[in-house]
Amino acid sequence: MQTESLFDKYQIFIDSTAFIALADANEQPNHSQALDFRDNYMDGNLFILVTSDLVFAETLKHLQRLVWGNLLPMAKVEEFVDYVLNSKEVKVMSVDENMMMQGYNISKRNYDKELDYIDGTSLALIEHHGISYAFSFDAHFDHTYKKGYTQVFVERFPG
Numbered sequence: 001m002q003t004e005s006l007f008d009k010y011q012i013f014i015d016s017t018a019f020i021a022l023a024d025a026n027e028q029p030n031h032s033q034a035l036d037f038r039d040n041y042m043d044g045n046l047f048i049l050v051t052s053d054l055v056f057a058e059t060l061k062h063l064q065r066l067v068w069g070n071l072l073p074m075a076k077v078e079e080f081v082d083y084v085l086n087s088k089e090v091k092v093m094s095v096d097e098n099m100m101m102q103g104y105n106i107s108k109r110n111y112d113k114e115l116d117y118i119d120g121t122s123l124a125l126i127e128h129h130g131i132s133y134a135f136s137f138d139a140h141f142d143h144t145y146k147k148g149y150t151q152v153f154v155e156r157f158p159g
Contacts, residue, residue, distance in 0.1 A: 013126050014049040014090070015136035016059040016118075023063055023076045030137045037135065042089055049090045049135065052125055054118045056084055056092055095121050099128065115140050 021030035022038060041047060063080055066072035084090050095103065103121025110120070119140050126134060 009046060009048045010133070011050050011129065011131045012047055012133045012135050013122065013131045014051045014055070015122060015134060015138055016055050016062065017137040018135045019051075019055070019059040019080065019084075020062055021137055023080050024066060024072055026071065033137075034135075047089070050125075050129070050131060051084070051090065051092055052118075052122060053092055053094050054121055058118050093125060093129075095125065099124050102128070110140075113140065 017030070018034055021027045021034035025031050042049070059080065060077070063072060063077045067074050067077055084092060099121055102124035103117060105120070106123050107115045107117045107120030115123075119138065122134075123140075125131075
């Protein structure tokens with residue numbers, strides 16, 4: 001019997017903008033696009049979403065602020081945490097010291113494009129793991145650091 005590994009599936013890096021769009025119905029039109037993508041492509045069999053611990057923390061902070069402002073129910077935060085930490089569809093990778101430095105250098109090189117540190121570490125992780133697709137609504141993934149991967153939108157996803 002052959003065992004399945006993370007790398008037997010298509011890897012799609014998921015950014016905080018996509019996580020937020022999935023959780024927050026007020027995040028339009030991204031919410032509708034994110035739900036379409038989830039409903040049409042995510043079943044845990046062919047694709048795996050890859051993210052970093054920093055993206056998880058950034059998303060959680062954003063969602064908690066929405067709860068504190070009475071803009072999102074706490075149940076949405078709990079759904080997000082459960083989905084990311086317990087789903088077979090999501091793999092959270094830790095950003096080590098080397099990746100931290102690479103991310104910093106990428107953000108520093110792209111300072112004029114307002115690329116922040118977390119996006120820099122995400123791009124370093126994408127490059128390091130040879131990930132070809134990013135599920136994100138952040139323009140940085142489409143324009144700032146094009147290096148052989150494609151930003152995923154429902155209507156552009158290769159089917």
